[in-house]
Amino acid sequence: ETGVTQSPTHLIKTRGQQVTLRCSSQSGHNTVSWYQQALGQGPQFIFQYYREEENGRGNFPPRFSGLQFPNYSSELNVNALELDDSALYLCASSRDRAAYNEQFFGPGTRLTVL
Amino acid sequence: AQSVTQLGSHVSVSEGALVLLRCNYSSSVPPYLFWYVQYPNQGLQLLLKYTTGATLVKGINGFEAEFKKSETSFHLTKPSAHMSDAAEYFCAVTPSDDAGKSTFGDGTTLTVKP
Numbered sequence: 356e357t358g359v360t361q362s363p364t365h366l367i368k369t370r371g372q373q374v375t376l377r378c379s380s381q382s383g384h385n386t387v388s389w390y391q392q393a394l395g396q397g398p399q400f401i402f403q404y405y406r407e408e409e410n411g412r413g414n415f416p417p418r419f420s421g422l423q424f425p426n427y428s429s430e431l432n433v434n435a436l437e438l439d440d441s442a443l444y445l446c447a448s449s450r451d452r453a454a455y456n457e458q459f460f461g462p463g464t465r466l467t468v469l
Numbered sequence: 470a471q472s473v474t475q476l477g478s479h480v481s482v483s484e485g486a487l488v489l490l491r492c493n494y495s496s497s498v499p500p501y502l503f504w505y506v507q508y509p510n511q512g513l514q515l516l517l518k519y520t521t522g523a524t525l526v527k528g529i530n531g532f533e534a535e536f537k538k539s540e541t542s543f544h545l546t547k548p549s550a551h552m553s554d555a556a557e558y559f560c561a562v563t564p565s566d567d568a569g570k571s572t573f574g575d576g577t578t579l580t581v582k583p
Contacts, residue, residue, distance in 0.1 A: 397573035455501045455520040460512030467479045
């Protein structure tokens with residue numbers, strides 16, 4: 356059983372650029388959540404996708420957008436990058452959108468915005 | 470809305486000593502509660518969770534936690550610390566009526582001294 360994978364591992368961008376992060380969910384999982392983890396803080400919920408539809412969104416501006424594909428992999432897009440967007444971005448998949456389900460996390464993508 | 474407070478950003482114990490990591494939460498609806506562990510350069514891994522039923526929950530690696538509704542707490546304990554327990558620990562709450570919005574605490578870094 357393949358776990359959650361994310362690409363790329365590291366990324367360096369400059370302010371104002373756009374970035375796309377990718378996530379492959381664990382086999383059999385149809386729900387993907389994205390989190391932003393700033394240095395020294397816990398993960399902050401960005402949004403969740405269930406069967407290709409957005410199923411909840413945290414307090415992030417519209418320049419953070421996402422997509423889920425028919426195979427349940429997912430993308431996180433961030434436009435007009437700001438310095439404060441520098442963080443570890445975590446993707447987590449779960450069997451379905453039920454609140455009691457365990458989330459399986461990928462290793463994250465470290466984004467640095469200069 | 471919900472929130473999580475982890476008391477003590479750093480906890481240091483000696484090998485073989487009791488581990489106690491504190492978590493208090495607030496939630497407007499019955500919560501589901503989770504503890505995750507994060508090792509350096511890795512994603513989060515579930516230690517244990519409380520959904521319904523027995524309030525004392527046992528997890529992996531000898532950890533357990535007790536849900537105390539009256540105290541709005543979900544503290545994590547382990548009777549005897551091992552060097553391999555050194556990591557960062559996160560408490561998380563998901564409202565039972567909104568699967569799409571998990572809230573994490575800021576984490577507690579556990580150091581285990583030989």
